[in-house]
Amino acid sequence: MAPQPCTAEAVRWFLARGFAVLLPLRRGYGPDGGDGGGWAEGYGGCASPDYVAGGRQTARDIAAAVALGRSLPGIRPEGVLVVGQSAGGWGGLALAADPPEGVVAVVNMAGGRGGWAGGQPNRVCAPDRLAADAGRFGRTARLPTLWIYTANDTFFGPDLAQAMHQAFTAAGGSAQFAALPAFGADGHSLFFGRGGSAVWGPVVEPFLAERGYRPR
Template sequence: MIRLLALLLLLASPALAAEEMLMLPGPDGTRLQTRLCRPDTPGPHRLLIMNHGAQFRAEIRSVLVPAPCDSEPVDWFTDRGYAVAVPLRRGHGASTGEWMESFGPCEDPDFLRVGRETARDIRAVLEELLHHPGIEPDHAVILGESAGGWGSIALAAERPSGVAAIINVAGGRGGWAGGRARQNCAAPRLIETMGLFGRTARVPMLWLYAINDSYFGPSLAGSMFEAFTAAGGVAEMTVLPQTAPDGHFMFFHDKGSETWGPRVELFLRSLAPPVTALR
């Protein structure tokens, strides 16, 4: 009788929407616009939070929207059983609050502070969605591109609970200094800050950079990786072949998943327990 009642209650429960647009609580009373995309398989589903890069122009930030559920990277992960959250951080799109992602003057940047500010938004989304209906309460994956990757590494340094892995795609700050490709604001400080993150980061990480990244090329990325792992950080790094005209934007580039997808799947399957599902 109890089993029958439980089954009837389950059948009577409304199905969770395949897509939700949420306004989640953020730092300091703000609200973070977040698109949540669910697989078409029974839940609960493991969570993946996909974090965007930086946008310095206010007129562009104000009109941004979270990537749609049918965009290639989101679809790649939902096909593998993840519920994918695509948040906009403070000061972007419909998210409220002040934009906090300037690192200051190029000659004296504060990469540590800006990384921690980005991490605050990511953490807020994580902590809210791990208690959301249909989401597993642990084994989340954090993925960040460019400034989102930098913030994801900063989050790793805080040892967040409920996180199984972090994927850094072309992460960094201060690229294109003076309007020149592969010139970085205070590159030694960027590397030093990565070492600071590595002192306390213990979440398994995968770093992906493209050989033709105009912001953070293989040499600078390699120096950041060495500083991070030498300090104790746990990470693997792969330099991928040219995919897009500028490899910095490979993640959302058309058919980009054909290049980064196999490496991501291998990484996720290597974890214990694996945090990917067969299609």
């Protein structure tokens, strides 16, 4: 895999609002399998997955990227917003449960793990476990989070997304939920999809305003 370029629509949306954007490539996702021991986000077998363990490894890489970004010249080290999509969104929830210094909010775009089980759309490995593990993150998560899912996400459909959100908030997590209409052929691609920012942008903008972010 490769990070999105600086010209990508999602990146430009944040740049236009005064953010510096860092696009980390986590361990194991690079063309050579990545450095640092290869892919670290495994969650075990489909029958009995440990989604918490996989999410914590994702969060570990996000935290390392945040620490690096905060140390760069010209970067304001406070008020960091973490935006994660798919496995990155799940890692963002894990990060909210154990946030590093500087991070103040998380946007979870279609987050989860175990989707497309067996190579089949709309099949998830142990979906009840995924919801329960969202609750485990919610027990200690105190950062505000925004969850964005679409009606035609073939990885994590509306019912499962709602179940994860309910478990997270019931355990004490702070989470706004946005159930958006179908987007393209598969709503899982909303965040980086062409025209996607016109759909998620009006949801993200007020969330940012509530956190004190203002367009420059």
